[in-house]
Structures are given as C-alpha cells and as structure tokens.
Amino acid sequence: MDSKSKFCILVCYQNPSRLLFTLKKHIILLFICLCGIVQAQNSFTILDGKDKAVVPFKMINNLIVIPVEINGVSMSFLLDSGVNKPILFSLNPNDSLMIEQKERIELRGLGAGNTITAVKARSNSFRIKNIQKLNLELYIILDKEINMSTRLGIPIHGIVGYDVFKDFIVEINYNTEKIKFYKPENYEYNSCRKCSDLPLTFKNNKPYIDVKVAIEDNAAPDIPVKLLIDSGGSDALWLFEDTEQRITVPDKNFEDFLGRGLSGSIYGTRSRVKKFDVGGFLFENAKVAFPDSTAITYVKNFKERNGSIGGEILKRFIVIFDYTNEKIRLRKSKYFSLPFRYNMSGIELQHNGMRVIQEIKSRNNSIQTNYGRPTNLGEFSVVFEHYNKFSLVKAYEIAEIRKGSPAEKSGLKEGDIIISINGRNVDTYSLSKVTGMLEGQEDKKMRLKVMRGDIELKFEFRLKEVL
Numbered sequence: 001m002d003s004k005s006k007f008c009i010l011v012c013y014q015n016p017s018r019l020l021f022t023l024k025k026h027i028i029l030l031f032i033c034l035c036g037i038v039q040a041q042n043s044f045t046i047l048d049g050k051d052k053a054v055v056p057f058k059m060i061n062n063l064i065v066i067p068v069e070i071n072g073v074s075m076s077f078l079l080d081s082g083v084n085k086p087i088l089f090s091l092n093p094n095d096s097l098m099i100e101q102k103e104r105i106e107l108r109g110l111g112a113g114n115t116i117t118a119v120k121a122r123s124n125s126f127r128i129k130n131i132q133k134l135n136l137e138l139y140i141i142l143d144k145e146i147n148m149s150t151r152l153g154i155p156i157h158g159i160v161g162y163d164v165f166k167d168f169i170v171e172i173n174y175n176t177e178k179i180k181f182y183k184p185e186n187y188e189y190n191s192c193r194k195c196s197d198l199p200l201t202f203k204n205n206k207p208y209i210d211v212k213v214a215i216e217d218n219a220a221p222d223i224p225v226k227l228l229i230d231s232g233g234s235d236a237l238w239l240f241e242d243t244e245q246r247i248t249v250p251d252k253n254f255e256d257f258l259g260r261g262l263s264g265s266i267y268g269t270r271s272r273v274k275k276f277d278v279g280g281f282l283f284e285n286a287k288v289a290f291p292d293s294t295a296i297t298y299v300k301n302f303k304e305r306n307g308s309i310g311g312e313i314l315k316r317f318i319v320i321f322d323y324t325n326e327k328i329r330l331r332k333s334k335y336f337s338l339p340f341r342y343n344m345s346g347i348e349l350q351h352n353g354m355r356v357i358q359e360i361k362s363r364n365n366s367i368q369t370n371y372g373r374p375t376n377l378g379e380f381s382v383v384f385e386h387y388n389k390f391s392l393v394k395a396y397e398i399a400e401i402r403k404g405s406p407a408e409k410s411g412l413k414e415g416d417i418i419i420s421i422n423g424r425n426v427d428t429y430s431l432s433k434v435t436g437m438l439e440g441q442e443d444k445k446m447r448l449k450v451m452r453g454d455i456e457l458k459f460e461f462r463l464k465e466v467l
Contacts, residue, residue, distance in 0.1 A: 042132045044167040045277025046183065053181045059154050059174060060432055062234040062311030066179070068160070069127040070138075075157035078148070079172075079179070080232025081321065082162035082308070083207045086126070087118075089146045091333060107139060107173045107262055116143050116262055128164070131181055136163060146262065150350040151399070161207040168322045172231070174315040174333045181218055184324040195331045196279030201226075203302050209309065209328065213239070214275040215250055221277040222340060223247065224376070225306035229328070233310030234259075236287040236340060237273065240296060240307050252467045257348065257400045260290050266295040270342065272467055278309070279330055287312065287340045312340070342351040345438040346405020346464035349413070351431050352397035394427050396434050398450075406446075408418050410461040416450040423447065439463075 045051045057079070060064040064079040070088070077086075106115040119140040126136040134437045138158075148156040164170070173329040200207045207229045212221040223246050225239065235258070239247050253271040260266065267289035276283040299305065316336040320329035398426075401408050418426055421437045422445075429437075438446065442465045449458050 029377045034293070036326045042135055043131075044128075044131050044164060046181070047130045051183045051186045053129060053131045055131075055181065055408075057177050057179055057351070058154075059177055059315065061153065061435075062315055063152070064153065064172065064179070064311075065152075065156065066128055068157075069100045069116065069125075071125050072437075076161040077156055077157060077230050079164070080159040080161045081165060081207055082228055082230035083159050086136065086158060086160040086163060087141060088138055088158040089141040089143075101329040102140075105139070107141070114267075116141060116146070118142070126160075126163075131164075132168075133163065135194075141262075145413055150352065151348075153351045159234070165207075165321050169324065170321040172314075172321070173218050174335060175318065177299065184197070184322075184441075189329070192329070192331060194387075195329050197279060197329050198279045200206055200229075200323070200326045200328055202323075204303075206304065207321070207323070207328070209278070211275070211276065211278045211286070211309070213237075213244070213273045215248065215273055218275060219274060221275040221282070226304050228305060228308045229314070230310050231306055231314055234312065235289055235308075236275065237290070237307040237311035238289050238291060238310070239273075241293070242306065245306065254402070254466060255401055256289075256340055258291055258295075261295065264295075267290050268292050268295070268388075272340070276313075277311070281317075281332070281336075283313070285340060287342065305320045318422075324440040342466040343402070343439070344406070344442065344465055345461070346401075346402035346407040347398055347438055348400035348433060349396050349418070349435055349438075350399035352395045352417070396426055396431065406461040406464050407459075411457075412448065412459050413452070416452050416457075419446055419451060419456070420444065447448055 007165050055066060065076055066079050068075050068077045102121050105118055105120050107118045119142065120137065121140055122135070124136045124138055126133045148362075164181075166176050169184050169187045169414060170273055171180040171182070173179070176454075197444050198209055202208070208226050209229055210224060211228055213223050213225055214221040215223065225245075225247065227237070241247055241249065249269050250271045251272075253269045256268065256270045258266040258268045258270075264351075268289055270287065270289050272285045273288045274284065276286045316338070317330040318333050322328065398407075398412060398414050398418070398420045401414050403413060418434070420426060421434070424437070426434045426437070438462055442463055444463045445460065446463060447458070449456065
C-alpha cells in the first residue's frame, strides 16, 4: 500500500463523520449509476452517443419498412404508430431466434374472427441501425395465416410502434425515405410558417388526433372526428359509422375487401369524403373506407374513436411525432397534391412463391416458353442437352378481385397467376411494380395472360374509374 492510500485511511478513521459522509456520497453515486443502467435497458438509446440517428426505410404501398435486429437476427419490420407492443410473426423454420422468458397469451385485433394465441417474450435485444433497446418485451404470433409478406412482396417479420416513438422525437420524411430519431432533451423546433402543430391524445399508448370531415356535397368540413394515427395502415381514411355524429356512408360507394387484421379478414364499404381538414390542410374527395361493424368490435372499446388516418394521408406530409410533448407537426411533402385513386382494375395481387417455366430452344435458336404451377422451392436454373431450360420465377397471384370490376367482368378469377401485362412478362418485376402496371389512365386497355391451373388464358378489359 502506498503512502497516499495510508493517508486516506488514516484521515477517514480519525474523522468518523467524514467517513460517514464519504460512504453516503459513494452510495448515492452508485444509485445514480444503477438508475442509468436500468433506464438504458428500458429505453431506446443512440449507440454512438450523438443527439440524432438517421434510419433509411422502404415505402411500399404507403407503409414504412425498416431494418431491425432481434437478438442479433436481421429482420424487416413495419413502423406502425397504431400498435402498443411489438409483434413478431412470419417466422420461418430456418430463423434461429433465441427467445427467453416465454408465456402464452391471447391477442385480439381488427377482424371478425376469434382471438389468436401468442407468446410473450421478455428481455430481447432490439436494434434499428444504431439505436438499441436491451430489454424489449414483444409478442410472437405462431399462426402462419398472419403473413404480410405475400401482399407486400418482400419479407415482413413484424411490427413495432410505441416503444420507438415514446423514446425519441421522430421525423418521418416520405420524400427522402428516411427517419430521424432525436433525443427529446436536446431537440429544438425550427420556426416553420408552413407547418401545423396539433395536439395528440393517447389511449393504450396509441396516438389520436382531432380533425374535421365533410361527407355530403357542398358542406364545410364541420363533423369533428377523433382518428387513430396509424402509419401501419395503407389506406387514406377509415371511418366508423355513427348516425348520431352524422358519420354515414355516402350514396356513391362499393363493397370491397379492406384488409386483414389480427382477428381475420376485414370487409366493408369504400367511398369518398367531400372534404377532410387536418390542421388547416384541406383535402377534397379523399378515399375513405367504412369497415363492417363486426370487424371493429374490439377497437370500439374506445368509444371516442371514430376511425383511423393511414399511410396514404401521412405520406403527403413530413411528419414529426413528439410523444414527450404530446403533439405532432405536419409539413407538406412532394406527395401532397397527388390525386386519390382507387384500383381501377379491381385486382389485388399477392406473391405466391415461385412458378416453373420451361424454355424449349430449337436448332434454329427460336424459343418457346411453357409455364407451370407455382412452387415454394428456391430459385434455380437447369439446362438439359442445351435445348430445354427449366427455371423458377416469381408467381403473382390474384388474391382478391372486386365484384363488378372490369377484371371480374372479363372473366379473371381469384387464384389466376399473371404471366404478362400488355405484352410485358412480370416475373422479373417486384410486386409493387406489377401492381403499378395495373394502374393508369381511365379507359386504358389491359391485356393479361394468366395461368389457371395448367391452362394458359388471355383476357382483355379497360380500366374504369371508381366513383
């Protein structure tokens, strides 16, 4: 022991009050350190110590897809402001995800079906680029029917919302497809005359905003509605019918499949609201869906809620979520003035594995292509005798077809596999690109070649504006 250490011990021994003070000081410091560790585990933190983290995302069908890591395994999640707890689904047998502290629970969501069984897992490491939380609780859904990957065309393993939004001020820029996460304690708002700051209210950790709509012709937007801000919904608006509040389905409407919730498929009526006012930003003829009452029984437990505002509205703004101060800031994005268009073909596609094609090459080098049924095998290519080539390509299946739509009237059916659209083979394109091929100007002629079982069929129809 050196002389300096001896001196410190001697001084403390000779002055008991100072010894007591020193011990108290170290206990307080230890307590502060332990609190900091607990806080770091229970909150998302920026790993490099900076005040801001930037995360790129993909915008697919108005939804935000971000890269995540759970316990070191790379995945893709939707950033969904409408969910309370992270939900993991679509696990493959090859996903080597280590999960501890599990217990079974029952979940209920949108849809007319029953509850679904999930596993609650605690103490998970969750990372989004360079922001991380070391002790995240999430729900794992084992039902293989809960699968968003087929409808979006890329692997989607789950959704995350409140846990991320509550720890940061989150700026979502749909123009650049980037999200900025700021530490709330160091964030300062810029002066912005073209912005609108609106208060948020919360129920079950979900954000709600008060807006106004006009449903009938020549009316001012004077019907007040409270809407869930739902970045995990691709539609523009959902409204729940309520005659007392004058929320009724317009005369011009059509029945349609609206989507799938945790508790089953959701059907309802689609139409347009004449005007929609959010923070002084006015939209006309915005798309709206009125889900069947059986599909929203669970969410109507919050009686003040009148519906949702989804991705097709949110993408028209640069959005700043500030859960700390309970407000949201909106500023126009480049998508603000886009028209609200319904699917004019009536076709909803999904990615359904792969399909086999056979190319028969003759001695004069001409090529004949034969198409087969979809398969779930991986991509491969085999050449026999330099003349017959078999390969697997993407299979795009008609998942839903709107009754009375141009596609349905032409004879197309659910389950048909689309081979080409207007002479362009679709097997090399993404799902969003193929969906885009089915859109266009009204009265545009569409020529589709499809496989129905083992039979190749051709159909023609013209796009028709809905409503």
